[in-house]
Amino acid sequence: MNGTRLLVAGAVLALGLGVATPASADVLSDRAQAVALYETGGPTMTNAARKALLGTADELREFLATGRQNAQDNDERLLVDQALAAGGPIVKRDAQKALDGTPDDIRAFLATGLQVSREIDEDLLVNQAMSAGGPGVKRAAQIALDGTPADRHEFLQTGLAQAQADDDRVRATQVMSAGGPEVHAAGQQALSGTIEDVRYFLSVWSGVAAAGDTEITAVTHQRDLARKAAAFHFKAQAQAAADSAAKLASDARKANADRLDKQLAAGQAAGQKAAAEAAEADADAKAKADEAARLVAEKDRQLAEAVAPGTDPALALTDGRSAALYLLRNAGPAVRTAARAALSGTDENLTAFVRTGLDTAQEADDRAAVTAIADGDGKPALKQAAADALAGTWAQVKEFLRTKQYPGKENDERLAVDQILAAGGPATRDWAQKALDGTPADVTEFLEKGQYQAKEIDDRIFVGRAMSAAGAEEVNAVAQGALDGPDSALAAFLANEVPRAQQRDATTAAHVAAVNALVADAAKAAASVR
Known part of the structure; x- marks a missing residue:
């Protein structure tokens, strides 16, 4: 393998650039400067340098004499524009002041002013967090304010979130301690979970549990009144108490249903928004991929034209430079x-x-890539196949990079598909079996793409099953929004949100059963009076 590395290193040095003496050292220096600016500059500089490198010697000199500075000025304005768009109030104020000034003002802002403005904005953010936060946030914010700008930045990056989480757990403990039995049970469960569980308890479920405690108390009171009236054979009073118990329970069920309807609507709106954003991101990614493919095709066309017999020498140089760029x-x-x-x-x-x-x-690059595989942590058979390819021709190296073929690869891939089939859902099993019944290329395609597409179909199936379960009101309130959202979010939803909603459904079912038992007791007491 060491011999291979020497071959790669030697190939990098032997790049066939020729030994012609340049007609003008100044032109070569100009080109080298423009190439460096093309590689390191911002978008305006890159475009201007590219145009100059594809132009005449005079255009190249003009770019270096004046165009370079103009491009740099424009790129620096773009950087300030970005700071203006993303910054806090002080950054926005100072960025606008720089944009209203001279190029020197812009450079000074980027060199030192931006950092100073950001530090002031971060001071403001820490003060705002301290004013609005709980005890833990206030303590952590004061420590940051007493420290360095780096301390304040670190507080905003990580310390604030941790302090907020600590404060939320303290608040949840306080709510739990002050509440009734259902609030206490819900609080304990939330505190034993994640910070998301704690925050859901604080924002939603503590109120639901408190309403449940109130309902139990009120219905129990009416049940007791019905029993007492029945003991004295006061039929009308017993029936009134029983009716009140039933109405309290009915009103509570309606209030909970209304809450779930609102949660469902909010979840659907959020899901649809997320789906639209995901679709936009997918469209952007596709457009970028299409443009990248177009540029590759154009590069290949230019290289082919540059070496084709009969191509005008000037066009061949332009094509070659464009492809090289x-x-x-x-x-x-x-x-x-x-x-x-x-x-x-x-x-x-x-x-x-x-x-x-x-x-x-x-x-040289291809051999370096294969060397990395041969020296890597892959399967021994793959590593040996890479070593064998390195001992061969460049064509063999390219073919190995294209296929990653090695003895036993087909069996390994079929075994991988078998394992996915055994553990997968209905769509995954169906797609996996079709791949196994097909060609080796079908198996590879399933492993590279198909399994993930099938998994998203299965995720939808599993969400639907969770929604169709008896008493899955909490699940339905959150699941429809997930189904309206992007497929990519379904796996996390199934892993995290569905179990939480199922637990809430179980808690609700236990509560409703207890209330119904009380209502039935009250009705039984009223019916016992003759």
């Missing part, structure tokens, strides 16, 4: 090194890169 930002390290040297060199250097140097550098 793409590779400088998107290729592996050896190709980037070769492209940088070619773009910084003579026309002859660029031609040599396109005709021979690119392949030499690409082979």
